[in-house]
Amino acid sequence: MTAAGGGAAPAAPPAGAAAEVFVDLRGIAKSFGAIRALRPVDVVVRRGECLGLVGHNGAGKSTLMNILSGALSASAGTLAIAGEDLTGRYDVRGAHRAGVRCVFQELSLCPNLSIAENARIAHPALHGFGWRRRAAALMQAALDGIFPGHGLGMGDVVGSLSIGRRQMVEIARAFTETEERARLVILDEPTSSLDATAADQLVAAARRFAAAGGSTVVISHKINEILAVADRIVVMKDGAVVDDRPRAAFTREGIVDAMGHAVERARSVRASTATAETMVEVPASRRDGLTFRAARGEIIGLAGLAGHGQTDLLLAVQARRRGTRVAGDVALVPGDRSTDGVFPLWSIERNMSARWLPHLRRGGLIDLGRERAEAGAWRERLALKTPDLRNPILSLSGGNQQKALFARALGAPARIILMDDPMRGVDIGTKQDVYAMIATEAAAGRTFLWYTTEMDELFHCDRTYVFHDGSIVAELAAAELSETAVVQASFKDHSVTDHAVKDPA
């Protein structure tokens, strides 16, 4: 354990506290009706330790963490915190009292409240005269400590912030302390909406927290992130723990193997299928920006820091806003399934066909037989895991829901496919399937506009536009593409040192 901690970061936990177990989960199991989400699992988290938790969607990570945060109660097993057996009398409040905090994947701030007011929601102790001032000071200190240079005002209403900044607030709130201390912070996909700088700041903060004796559990699909932050890594698969070793004992390939999928293919520059025919053209939004162009059969990457105008461009193309030239039907693959993608009341089939409906009509009426047949064909093609397409969409795992959304867009006769960071929280297996399909569809003459927050995915593109502050600041051909090139372009007129200067730490 100490060896692993030393390997990941120089900060050694205080002597003596190193081996002390903070959370002890023994034989924890959970069933939802007939479905066993968790087989009996044993997991411990020690003081001063950062535990990495990996596994595909549906491996049971979130269920386990929901039990640890008190949101769910286990069907069997014992739960002890700081040596005290809390089995059977543990709930959300109990978790808070014990110092267990959770940053959930879907953001859990109140959008109508200010940053300071959101601190109040998390802290019952913030009441009485002057609570506003105390809440603001608390959040200011937490944000300054973790994300120096964040530029947020404590009176800012959360709903007016970009999703990346909301995530910063959410994370910072989990580390705030009143009379209730933060002893264990669970971070579930914490960097999904953070840009590279903020993600690095968070990793550093998690290490500092560990050095001070706090514990963290980090869940992430980004394996590099886990390798960078964790002291120990637990791998879950099908509701069970399949591996649990110090960080030093793992390699990237080792983790991917343990999770149960083939190692990601070696990256290679793809042979472009672009033609000369322009399908989309969006004029520069500012004088110094670049014009956006996409040709038939081309895959275009949209890169840059999260929330810098990539999604706006996609929406402008979809709505055919004035000034944009769009030569053909457009279909969109959303990334945020719950707010942008899934019709929760509908079956898988209906979710798929929503975009095809105009083309499924015969004499003004929807041809139900054709609807069923085409949905069935997509199930085969995407290896969608469901016994019946008439099942509700929410019965699928996140990755499979995302597949249905791909079917929705690709099944329409649209020539232009927009993708709004569609791989958020999707497992590696699904990703590989989808990458292959995108390449095939591009070869068949479709144009893809692909916004992604994952660097790796840009290597599947023919060209990449880098966004900054609402406009395009760079265009990179596949051969020129590198992480450094994208990062440099993202910070073009915004020196990185700007942020460093304000760092109070």
Place this chain on the structure above:
Amino acid sequence: MLAALRGRIAAAPWIWSFLGTAATWLVTVSISGGRGGEEIISAALTFSAFTVLVSLGQMMVITTGPGNVDLSIPSVIALSSAVAMLVMDERAGMIVPGLAAAVAAGLAVGGANYGLIRLLRIPPIIATLSSSLVVMSVAIVLGRGLKIKPPQVFADAVTTKVAGVPLLAIVALAAAVAIAFVLERTLYGRTVSAIGQSRRIARLAGLDVERASLLTYMLSGGLAGLTGALIAGFSGGNSLDQGAEYLLLTIAVVVIGGTSVSGGRASVPGIWGAALFMFLIVTMLNASGVSPGLRMLITGLIIIGVIAVGGSERAPR
């Protein structure tokens, strides 16, 4: 076994309204000593037909999502009954133009409702409330407090029976079947359900959200317009308060029928079930001779009871 049954009922929430209807009818008939069961059914079918026609429109509006509700229905009924009677002017030849004018008035109000919601970004409750005030004024001015009688042919037609079934009930049944078909088999119907689940997602999925909203408010207005004309024909002329009871009644019927209040899921059979149920409750309480106050009290408790037993509504997300 029990779980399977529960699943079946969850898939068809309108079943409750029919069970309630049957139970209420049985009680009513037993109170009256086993007599008059048939007349009760006939009356229930006639009066429920009006309720069904307006409630179908309300159902479509409510299905387009949280906050969508049409409060202008009573005013539209008042307006369209006046319009229909004015146009018909007791002449048999003008029945069709009269009906058309009534429907057109309803469509116009529906279109205006949508215009307010869209252009002024007013919540639908407030938009339809405001427009209903204006529409009511127009109805007052048009009607001038006079009650015009319907042409005799029209009055006969709305009270006639075909093979023992009231003609109105057949019309309302046809309307219900048509709406069910529209919901399942047309792009418009699917769009209504889609925007009820999430307007944003529907838009991103490439569906024409605005067109569907406009059509829905016009449909609700048009159906209320038609109903207004029919009520005037049925009750011997137009009057301003003919629609008053339909404000709360349509909402109650839609929801008891199993349509999701949070939008996205319509239940057409439930409209019939709930309309019959609501009528029979009143009949039952009248038959058992309770005071008007107690009758309302019991009606309210039944509405709450039905919804408490039958429907946990919010999406499990």
Place this chain on the structure above:
Amino acid sequence: MPRFLSWSAAERLLPALTLAALLAGIFHQQPRAMSYFGLDLLLNLSIPIIFATLAQMMIIAINDLDLSIGAFVSLVACIGSTLLTTEPVLGVLALLAGIAAYGLVGALVEWRRLPSIVVTLGLSFVWLGLAVIVLPTPGGRAPAVLSTLVRVKPPFAPLPVYVAAVVALLGWLAVSRSSMGVVLRGAGGNPRSVARAGWSMLAIRVSVYATAGVLGTLAGLSLLGLTTSGDANIASRYTLVSIASVILGGASFTGGRVFPVGAVLGAMTLTLAASFLTFMRISPDWQIGAQGFILIAVLALRALLTRWKETS
């Protein structure tokens, strides 16, 4: 960003500006209204509407809607004009039972996850039924205390002005400023996150509904004081008026966006609208419609302000 600020301020000030414009219109038409007694006459009916509006606002704050408040206010007035006068102890108990019933309905809505619109719709029949049972025909007599209380003539300004100011201030402190108010609005903004933070949504909903019951009771009693006799339908229009007032005050139906001061101003605006139309000599036929136009005009103005704010 001073432009942005000024649009925001304008938006927040809109309820006050609307009220001021309406008052100016009335004073222009009827200068005599610009007096202590004129104002008292114009505004005294706003007292019960203000209370009913705040009751509705509490419910709207947690994304529910109360379609029964009008009937409840009527019921309170009926109880007040009968039981409360003849058997005060029983009357008070009946009023307390009404508040408790409101709380129970909140519990039912939360526990069974029911849509508030339907439950309160059913509830409105219950209140109305009870009101008819208590007072089958209009009549009864208000307790002398109530009638005296609402006819108090304080110095400088008539009673409704004081009531509005005090109620607005208390509402602002409780809902917009206090730490409990934050939890209330948070429960409207993101109920799941509030529950996850360890707050009991059941407790929140029950307290909100019970508070609405208390405010509804105050509305009923003040209305009774003004009218001196009860009627089962006396306040039936309060349901829609209260919703309109809350929205006029700048609130949204969902997301915990409510503004107590705006709601109070909205209630006063709607009270004055009727008098304004009378002073304008608008034919009685068109008075209802003109109220609709006023509502539409104010909301259109708000929509314009929002749009300008977004584009500037």
